[in-house]
Amino acid sequence: MTTQTDSVVLTCAQPSRHPAPTVKAQALTHLIFERPDLDKAEAFLTDFGLLLAERTADCLYFRGTGPAPYLYRVQHGASARFIGFGLELASLEDLHRLAELPGASTISASPHPGAGHYLTLRDPSGFVVEAICGQASVGSLTHRSALSFNAVDALPRINSPQRPPIAPAEVIRLGHVVLELADFQATCAWYTQHFGFIPSDVQLLPDGSPAVAFMRLDLGDTPADHHTLALAQTFMAAYSHSAYEVVDADAVGMGQRVLAERGWKHAWGMGRHILGSQIFDYWQDPWGDKHEHYCDGDLYTAERPTGYHPVSPDAMAQWGQRMPKSFTKPRMNGAAFKALLVNLRRSPDVTLRKLITMARMFG
Known part of the structure; x- marks a missing residue:
């Protein structure tokens, strides 16, 4: 169930x-x-629009207006x-099936909001996955309804300003998370094999x-977000x-106004993505980590085949500001330089030619 698109040739796995x-x-x-x-x-997270659900001496739990007990955990x-x-x-x-995988923890009762049972795994790149x-x-919780929209062929809003x-x-x-990897192929394969993700x-x-692989959940005939997990090739x-x-x-735009007025650092946006179609806006938290507001994303069922496309800065948005060079620029410090040297020798996915190509492409 794959298809080639955008005139690309599939020469690699x-x-x-x-x-x-x-x-x-x-x-x-x-x-x-x-x-x-x-x-x-x-x-930052409060200004971004998350709601504090619980605070302990060394942990914060944030939720949205949806039914999830929490969607963001901050440990001291x-x-x-x-x-x-x-x-x-x-x-x-x-x-219990996951508990049989190498490196899986024992199953235990969750101490976090919503309780349930869980175990922890580490993917091939070292990220923790709590199943x-x-x-x-x-x-x-109540949130405002989407604003009605006067289109040329439908005018629902009369005598009613926005x-x-x-x-x-x-x-x-919470919509999705995007991770950068040195071991791209092994990590992608781990998520497709053990959690059923579909590219x-x-x-x-x-x-x-x-x-870059944009991967969605396999929910069968139930529509799933275009991507819940995205993985990008880098050197660490x-x-x-x-x-x-x-x-x-309007919520994306108002979020931009409020975050700007409160002095937070903007990263990119507004715009509309090409793959996934979301209207987006990105902001940096106090430690430089990017957080995105979005709306109007694509939904796919399991039958949708994989698409293949050339990567470039122009392939990131249909309209809006071109993706700035700072958006993908790695934070180069001692640990990053060490990872670069180690992974050039160790990882089959990291080559000097590939890194030079990406550096020229994205600045």
Whole structure:
């Protein structure tokens, strides 16, 4: 179930769906970060539109207006780093299947909001995956309705001006997370084999090797987000960004206004993506990690085949500001230089030619 698009030639192995995955993940439940300053983290996330659900001496839990008990966990730590994320499973039987994988922890009761049972795994790039089942949902909170829209062929709004409130964008749910990898092929294969992810679209370098894989959940005939997990080839494992759904484009725009007025650093937007189609806007938290507001994303069922496309800065948005060079620029420090040298020798996916190509392409 694959197709070639955009006149690209597939000369290398590509991410593909697995014929018999260990389990099929049902949802992205939460992200896990460590931060040295919980107050600073709370200030940004509140202005971004998340709601504090619970605070302990060393941990913050944030939710959206949807029924998830929490979608963002901030643990106190000596340094700022991304730890991993949670995936919901359909049953306890699925959890026991994952428990047989190498490196899986024992199954235990979750101490986090919503309870349930969970175990932890590490993917081939070292990111933590908390697989959870039986997590209880909570009551949804009220958020404003999407604003009606006067189109040339339909005029529902008469004698009724648009006045969205000047307030942080109301985050409804966690949409996706994007990770950067050295071991691209092994990590993609791990998620397709063990969690049933389906590559929706793959972006290719000029030599035909994969650079980015946008992967969705396999929910059968139930529509799933174009991507819940996206993986990008670089020279080391790192967090790229995470995305949070808001009700409409006015919420994206109002979120931009509020975050700008409160002094936070803008990263990119507004615009509309090509792959996934989301209207987007990106902001940096106090430690430089990118967070995206979005609305109007594509939904695919399991039958949709994989698309293949050339990668370039122009392939990132249909309209809006061109993706700035700073958006993909790695943070070069001692640890990054060490990872570069180690992975050039160790990883089959990291080559000097590939890195030079990406550097020229993205600046």
